[in-house]
Amino acid sequence: MALQISATNPEHPALLLDLPWQLPLEEWPEHYLVPLPRGISRHVVRYARAGTEVVAVKELAERPALREYELLRSLDRLNIPSVDPLAVVTGRTDEGGEPLESVLITRHLGGSMPYRSMFETTMRPATMHRLMDALAVLLVRLHLAGFAWGDCSLSNTLFRRDAGAYAAYLVDAETGELHPQLSPGQREYDLDLARVNISGELLDLEASGALHPSVDPIEFGMEICARYNRLWEELTRTSVYPAGKHHYIDRRIRRLNDLGFDVAEMQIAHSSNGDTVTFVPKVVDAGHHQRQLLRLTGLDAEENQARRLLNDLEAWMATQDDYAPGDPPPSSRLRSSRGDPHAARPEVLAHRWVRDVFRPTVRAVPRELRGSMDSAELYHGLLEHRWYLSERAQHDIGLDTAVEDYVKNILPPMRDALPPPTDDTAPSV
Template sequence: MALQISATNPEHPALLLELPWHVPLEDWPQEHLVPLPRGISRHVVRYAQAGGEVVAVKELAERPALREYELLRDLDRLGIPAVDPLGVVTGRTDSDGAPLEPVLITRHLNGSLPYRSMFETTLRPATMHRLMDALAVLLVRLHLAGFAWGDCSLSNTLFRRDAGAYAAYLVDAETGELHPRLSTGQRDYDLDLARVNISGELLDLEASGALHPSVDPVEFGTEICARYQGLWQELTRTSVYPAGKYHYIERRIRRLNDLGFDVAEMQIDHSSNGDTVTFVPKVVDAGHHQRQLLRLTGLDTEENQARRLLTDLESWMVTQDDHAPGDPLAARPEVLAHRWVREVFRPTVRRVPAGLRAGIDPAEIYHQLLEHRWYLSERAQHDIGLDMAVEDYVKNILPGARTSLQSPASE
């Protein structure tokens, strides 16, 4: 059987022909290899240079290689974080004509690390919690897409920090199955496997002395199940909000924040029955909101202020006619953000009399107005709107706040 290279891109076969397919993967010469950290795998895996790209090459039987290749392509089409499949090489033989196992080729995920490399220096428990959160997000996204992983573990995941966010990427799809929809039993099976696998991997780290002494491996394995269940409930329950019930949407965002997740994307679909809202969560690092708000609007704020303002900005953006993510003709986020500053943020802050807001940062004023709107809307059980919130805040809240701030200086 002749050597065959099946690839997603017509340019890849020519680049991949440079690699020594007639040599068993574990014996590949160093001149072709790239010294990158590898995770634990049941198969032989190597990183190699092919043209201008770094690729991961994994030896396995032909049928699972082709199957995993197609599953990874399916995940790519669904927008699921996973390694990018480049091709499958079959018909390999050594210099004596003896058959060699086929290989699956994927693109190396820049900036990513397997979990064991991340534990070379003992991670703080807070960082570990964030990694588990990222893995919970990945598992939820897979299940929402109808993908049963069948072997969720730290070893089958790559972690990457990108623009302040922790992200988890699926590496090994060999045991996966794609369905139109997963049953509760299929999801529970995946979750139970994740709990057992993660606890076992952390016990190995504990035995090697690479685990923080305050971390209980069994509790961490159980925690991912709790994080998953809370996130799944918040994301999958049907929510149709009556028009104008903005505070209901904000209440749900706050619940996601309490779970430790931020809203990366929010989509509102308008219909005669009300507004249907969907959320995409992500795990963020300290300072992420400050950097994002500064990049979008030029406003330099504290982290909590930035989180609150970004939530309001995102909610406003999805109501604009020229907000259409993915449409090349739609307004860019930066354009919409500066319009929000010009048409919403600045006029709202200016409605607070200068004498009352003197010395208070504009971002803090706006943050307090949004908080006041939230509390008034919760009390009234309907969205009172920003105009009424500003009027009540100026009349009943800010004068007392100014007095309390000034009283210590007058004593």
């Protein structure tokens, strides 16, 4: 059987042909590989360079490779945080004509880290709580989309920094199944697997001395269940309100927005006697603040990053002469109802903020000091540093001063603790 490359983009096969497919993945020469941290996997996985891209190459049998490729494509269409599938290579043979396993190729997730690399220095319990939050959000999003993971674990997840928190991405869909809707039993099974897997992984870290002494692996395994159940309840529960209290429904929707979710479809029903109204979110989509930031500015960021950038945008807009105080905040879907012909639309002000504030601020930081931080995470760090310096000085010190101090005193030691940048981790702005 001849070598075949099935790819999502017609440009990828040409780039991938230069890789040494006639060799088992374990024997690939170093000059093809990129030295990035890898997590534990039941398969051989390597990072390689294909043209200007860094790709993850996983060796496995043909049938599961094709199945996982299609599942990852489905998750991408559903806008679920997961690695981006690029291609499947089948029909591999060695130089003697003996068959080799197929490979699944995914794009390296810029700025991401496997959990074991994050534990190379003892992780504080507060940071571990944030990891559990991120993993719980990912599992809820998968279940809302009808995806049963079948092997939720820290090892099968990549984490990216997200404005003081973390965003979790599915990296292994080999055991997953996509359904129109999951039953409570399917969700509970996934959750129980997550609890067992996470406790086992933390026990392994404990045995190696990489776990903080105050962390109980069993309790942290249970924590994913508690955090998942709280979020699932908030997103799906039925609310009963007194008739005429429509602002209660608005308040519930705002609470879901604050959690980072939009209500795309809802069911509202009056009781038989007309005294109460029942409200049920029917379709809930994650990425509320991401979508608002993208719509206004064209910037693509993680959810918490987007929330922080929208807050800064709103504060900046209030200082502009052509901004009307009665306008809705940038995070709102509403459009201004005022009739001032001289006031700029929110979209116009937002693009001015990108041009005059966001881009110059990010560009003021030398690229070699950014490490693996993307532009949104870097800007968040600068805002945090400005707040810290302003609190210490008891007045607003401004972004320029914050950038100068951040570049001089914060980034050099931070860079030594961050993974090295790759071509796709520091996009230009």
